Amino acid sequence: MTKKQLLNLIYLSAFTALTVYFAYSKGWILADFESLTPAQAQELLQEGNDVVLLDVRTPDEFTQGHIQGAVLMPVQLLSQNLTELDDSKNKKIVVYCASGMRSVAASRILSDNGFTAINLKGGIGQWKSDGFEVVQ
Numbered sequence: 001m002t003k004k005q006l007l008n009l010i011y012l013s014a015f016t017a018l019t020v021y022f023a024y025s026k027g028w029i030l031a032d033f034e035s036l037t038p039a040q041a042q043e044l045l046q047e048g049n050d051v052v053l054l055d056v057r058t059p060d061e062f063t064q065g066h067i068q069g070a071v072l073m074p075v076q077l078l079s080q081n082l083t084e085l086d087d088s089k090n091k092k093i094v095v096y097c098a099s100g101m102r103s104v105a106a107s108r109i110l111s112d113n114g115f116t117a118i119n120l121k122g123g124i125g126q127w128k129s130d131g132f133e134v135v136q
Contacts, residue, residue: 032111035119038130052088054095056106065134075102078109096120
């Protein structure tokens, strides 16, 4: 194998790894949870009492604006505070953050621990862009 072929192989491997990582972090692959658009999530939230809305952003982000009825639990604290959600084991948990990245990580944690997690695609940013209300 020539030096050029080896470099091409390394570049291809790096590109493939980055692509897989990106798809994984967006929840597009290897996800044990559903992802919904803001409109679908809004409909689900209006349907009944078996849904919890979980904001996994920071407290500062939460005070700047959040979705009505959301419970705050920053993703960094989620694993050690899962017992606070034990009453929600039989409910669907709609998880959101600012853009959808942290909520994917949180949805994975919840799914791995027996919860029914549903990721909000695009986070609160997409929620607002689609014209849905945010409270402070």
